Amino acid sequence: MDTSPNPPLKPGRPRSEAARHAILRATLDLVSEKGFRAISMDQIAAGAGVGKMTVYRRWPNKAALVMDALLQLIGPETAFPAAERALHRLRAQLELQARFFLGPSGTLVRSLLAEAQSDEELAQAFLARWIAPRRAGVIAILRQAVVEGDLRPEIDLEVATDQLYGPIYYRLLIGSGVIDGAFLEALYRQFLQGHASVVGSHKIGR
Amino acid sequence: MDTSPNPPLKPGRPRSEAARHAILRATLDLVSEKGFRAISMDQIAAGAGVGKMTVYRRWPNKAALVMDALLQLIGPETAFPAAERALHRLRAQLELQARFFLGPSGTLVRSLLAEAQSDEELAQAFLARWIAPRRAGVIAILRQAVVEGDLRPEIDLEVATDQLYGPIYYRLLIGSGVIDGAFLEALYRQFLQGHASVVGSHKIGR
């Protein structure tokens, strides 16, 4: 889905990179303001000053378009925060993730996840392009924390990641509670209580 | 399909409770087979052998209808499992929840949660009628487990509930991993490691 490096620009491809950006920008603005379902492809095309075919030439449907808009939006910010100790990086990453979800990205992620429930192709793309990289980052951190002696070696990394991300997505989608600092703090603390090695845990608690 | 006796049948009332059941059944069958978005109200009405007006007289839209279908489907089974000790009931409830999600209910819950992302009214209904009762049940169990001395008194019940349900919904919606016995076991064990009182934990592990 538009991952080619495209240096030679051979004929038969979309010519104007400008159109691509205009479309993504219009998508971002419209969808994060009015919501996914409330925005039509015509509105996006019109908002980008572009014909509908120009949109459909690049994305097969609204979901794929919003997907790219999301990735481009937070693409540069994907970098995990730096910190000396792995667990500190994990804690900061939770904070970062939460901050994303409170902004327009939150609306986009909710929309995409919703749409993915009835669109298998989107579901796979969402998993591969949004979820997987972030999980991989977290798992790397967790593994490093084990190396650093802060987490028990017998930890199940997949389940541990689910325990961190699961509750955040749950609140994002269901709205049973807000995703604020206190929530993250409690989540993190209780996560540590479950997984911290006896030796290291007292050094880590924030 | 209209075998109920319903003798008095005075004019001016919905004639048949049978229609209600036929509609819910058709909804259940169609939506759990083909999915929420792929099924139109026309198909549901036709499948129930009923006019569309008869459907819309009882439910304002597809989401509300599917909501009722879900609640009726698992209504009788909502009862939390009985067990002597609270933590055992909690463990059994996790199992039950997972089993629901593997059947047609899983599709319904996913559909409704998806739809709720762009339908505030549905979101509230889903929260109030589906999520809240189950959370209340879990919280009652957790509180009882504290009373029984198996969980630490300082536990944050809301966050603890999120830690149990969050990962399950996460896997249901995202499909990053299956919801099987091993997953539940690991989830439960790590939950306990975080929250069990020092005294009680060794007695509880399954």
Add this chain to the structure above:
Amino acid sequence: MDTSPNPPLKPGRPRSEAARHAILRATLDLVSEKGFRAISMDQIAAGAGVGKMTVYRRWPNKAALVMDALLQLIGPETAFPAAERALHRLRAQLELQARFFLGPSGTLVRSLLAEAQSDEELAQAFLARWIAPRRAGVIAILRQAVVEGDLRPEIDLEVATDQLYGPIYYRLLIGSGVIDGAFLEALYRQFLQGHASVVGSHKIGR
């Protein structure tokens, strides 16, 4: 194409005769003002205060719709003029036809004939529903004129009809000359010179 007598009004048919009239009226107004090609189905539907599906439910495309609009417009006026002698009725019919072509009907007929060149189905409908009845009327008159002794018995009725209608349609479509009284008079006179029986012709010339 809407030829059924439709008395019982069984379910599954367009219900409102009012919508039909609104659509035909909007079609008539818009197409005779702006022209066939310049008017879209959306405009017609909007002009009739009707959804597009309501139009497409009754007519398969714009051409069929305009066809019906034409027939309804001049339907009541189709009656051939009365006159004692057949040739007088023929002369009056020429006048009538010309007057139609100078009004909105002219635009409609031109549009339909144009469209029929690339739409075989329309071509057949146009021939059967517009051309054929009028030709039949003329041929009946010509035959009567033979009986009355005003035209030679050996006349080829089809070719004679072509000689009357052909030049009129030719001018309508090509615009090489106007269709006015003088043209009709010359056309009629020269037609008579070719076909009148020696005895009768001097009595008929206008």
Add this chain to the structure above:
Amino acid sequence: MDTSPNPPLKPGRPRSEAARHAILRATLDLVSEKGFRAISMDQIAAGAGVGKMTVYRRWPNKAALVMDALLQLIGPETAFPAAERALHRLRAQLELQARFFLGPSGTLVRSLLAEAQSDEELAQAFLARWIAPRRAGVIAILRQAVVEGDLRPEIDLEVATDQLYGPIYYRLLIGSGVIDGAFLEALYRQFLQGHASVVGSHKIGR
């Protein structure tokens, strides 16, 4: 519309006359096989192995292109047939015209006439470039026939021409009857009966 003599051929001009022919040939083939409306400019360009711009550089739209294709197709054959007596040339010209209409030219003429109904510019071009020259030729013949004493001096030449061409175009466009030898014979005979001078008519009938 492509009337320049183009001798110097300085750079920046259409390089190849070959492209022009390829386009006209593709137009002719495609349009006479599939019809005007069914063929898009993209197909014509592709069929000629040429970019769309190369087409639009030479013709402003499809109609103008087909117009030129028609004129080039029958251009060389436009010459009126030779015969000693004017009426014989007229008769032969009818035959020639009919033969054109039975070949691909018939489709082209029908298409252009159709298109001209909603394209004033094309209508004028068609009249000036296709209709007018042929009418002028016929009128010259008729005038000569008057001089030769075969037609009455008081004949209205315009109307007479309409009487000859009108029925042929009528059958071409409406399809109420075929344009065959018998039709032309009857048309010609009845035309003569109307217009022949008393003296000359018995000498002319074929």
Add this chain to the structure above:
DNA sequence: AACTAATCGAGACGGTACGTCCCGTCTTAGA
């Protein structure tokens, strides 16, 4: 031989209309 400028094939582009689909409401005849 190198330069240069317009044309070339290919096809992306903004725009308009098409004909289909579904939603939630309304209408009809019949039970």
Add this chain to the structure above:
DNA sequence: TCTAAGACGGGACGTACCGTCTCGATTAGTT
């Protein structure tokens, strides 16, 4: 009075074609 059937207004969808614009490659006359 309510039902089954389905027509209705509205609006989004994804496609096709128009006539214009852009791209890098080509080519033919000039230097």
